Amino acid sequence: MTNVLDTLIVGAGISGLSLAHALLRKTNGTSPPEVMVTESQNRVGGNITTGSQGEFLWEEGPNSFAPTPELLELAVDVGLKEELILADRQLPRYVYWNRRLHPVPMSPPALVSSQLLSLTGKLRALVGVLGFVPPPVGSHFSRQDGEETVTQFFDRHLGSEVRRRLVQPFVSGVYAGDPDRLAARSAFARVVKMEALGGGLLAGAILSRGKQKRPAPDPRIPKTRPGELGSFRGGLQVLPETLATQLGDRIRLNWTLDRFYPSENQTYIAEFSTPEGDRQLEARTLALMTPAHVSARLLKPLQSQMAEALAEIPYPPVACVVLAYPKSALKGDLRGFGNLIPRNQGIRTLGTIWTSSLFPGRAPEGWQVLSNYIGGATDPEIGEMDEEQIVAAVHRDLRQIFLAEDVSPKVLAVHLWRRAIPQYTLGHQDRLDRIEAGLRSLPGLYLCSNYIDGVAVGDCVRRSREWGDRIHSQLQDAGKT
Structure with a gap:
């Protein structure tokens, strides 16, 4: 160990990166806090995963975002204002019911x-x-x-x-x-x-x-209207990658947190496995931006009741299947955001984003890209299927809904998220209360992830800003910033 960090952030998804950005903005004319972000994977972004092949561009996790004030401000802060794109809010959404696509009223x-x-x-x-x-x-x-x-x-x-x-x-x-x-x-x-x-x-x-209290409009922030969805010209991954570039050497990739514990100095000692061997870091505050099951494993030796509450939060498997078809094979022109499918319609796929209709520049001329999601809490068996089986199931559904002729799709991606989205099942608030009670015995430890109060990208950015305020206040009270 060398000098003591002010804040150690575990997890370089959009939540962890946004928290680091929020903390580093709080300089108040003094030197910025000592912040480090660690990530067990070899890339930043977490579930935000943008893929490309030739003129095709697609998402394998979140597909777009609601342009919330916090998210727009973050994008402007990191220099992405000109890269923002907004889908036409007049584009209809559809529900597939009784073999027909019905516009959502x-x-x-x-x-x-x-x-x-x-x-x-x-x-x-x-x-x-x-x-x-x-x-x-x-x-x-x-x-x-x-x-x-x-x-x-x-x-x-x-x-x-x-x-x-x-x-x-x-x-x-x-x-x-x-x-x-x-x-x-x-x-x-x-x-x-x-x-x-x-x-x-x-x-x-x-x-x-x-x-509702409406803050004064910020002239730097692009004006948006209800119903719009946003992305970036190069896909959603542009945001976490830009944040990571600006954070520079404050990020450590391929660092896996093995355990952490409080020290006698009212700090936390964190032990990591890294490509260079075992490493230790010491920090005054520690933020776990990890999924509930990962946080449960880390907390079990320190706070078993909190760990049990975290372990009770389920994450079902979901597969994102991105397929491209010649427009000539479709029943008609697809103009809209996409469609959702109720569970009793004989269709296994949960829903489809009409990717190349939603944002420009996502497919070559004459092609339609469809991003499909299948699995979830009502169909966990998807996690036991191989890629060919998953593609076949989705293509069978799309053939029934969209295709005028049976053509083989161009398979752009099959990404099976074995633990995808946290489920706010009955008793969720009680679990959060137990987690909050456990945190009172571990001052300086913060849990901030999408199992708390919203799974959307905008929720993650908003929550990170709120947690940044709390962490900054604690460091100020301790006279460290």
Whole structure:
């Protein structure tokens, strides 16, 4: 060991890199804090994985991002403002139902005319939106400690038809999850808070909007509109790679954290396996930006109850399958964001992003790139299949939905994420409370990952900024910055 770090960050995904960036901005006219980021892989970015081949460009993890203020500010800070691209928000989203692609209704007039929902389903949803909703009752709520699953919450508010045809495919698209297992207050926290605020979804939405504090617009930040999705000209991986370039030698790749423990000096000693042999680092604060199961392993010797809570968070397997087809083989022109598929439609694939329709420059002329996601909590068997079997399953689904003639696809990527997206299942908030209680016995240790309060890229950036404020405050209180 040499000098003591102010902050050691374990994990160079977008969360860890954003945290390092946030901490290094807090100089207050003094020298920046001593920060180091370690990563067990030989690359930065975590689940953000951009691939390319010739004129094809695609994503194998997150496909785009909602342009949140924190994410846009980060992009501008690191010099990527001119590389930002935004998809046309007018592009429709689709749900595949009864062998047809139906546009998702995005406005009240569109909902009235939509053929995705029956008249009965629309009326039932309207009654629920207006607040005529029965209270949660039944013995199952007692067995669930008063929590509702996503299925129970939306059945009660909007009816089973809306839940099956709109909510369930949305859950598949965001979490690759099972609405019968996910906790509504964790997976749909904002919607549940709206209900609590107004007694119904419409009243709650109106009241919560009135309570929102809108900061003064930053002239540096590009203006965006609701419904837009963003990326970069060179793909999402441009952001973590740019952050890593600016962090320079503060990053150590191929460093695997074997264990850590508190020292007598109120610091943490971290022991790593590296290509150069075993190494030790000492830090005043330690941030684990690792998945729950990795953090559980590291914490088991120090705080067994916290480790147990972390180990209970499931991560189902999800495969991203990127296929390209000649446009001449499709039933028609694909113009839109993509489509989601409810689970009872005889289609195994969860959903498809129409990649080359969403952003320009993602495919050569005459080709259509489709990024498909398959597996998840309702289909964990995908983790036992080989690449050829997975491609065959996805191609079979696409042939039914999109293809006018049976042509073999150009396979650009098959990426099986064996532990993909953390599931906010029933009891998730209790697990987070147990984790928070355990952290009180380990001052200076921070856990900041997407199993906490949001899995999107923008959530990771927002959360890292918040944790950066907390870490900076602790270092200030200790007189270290």
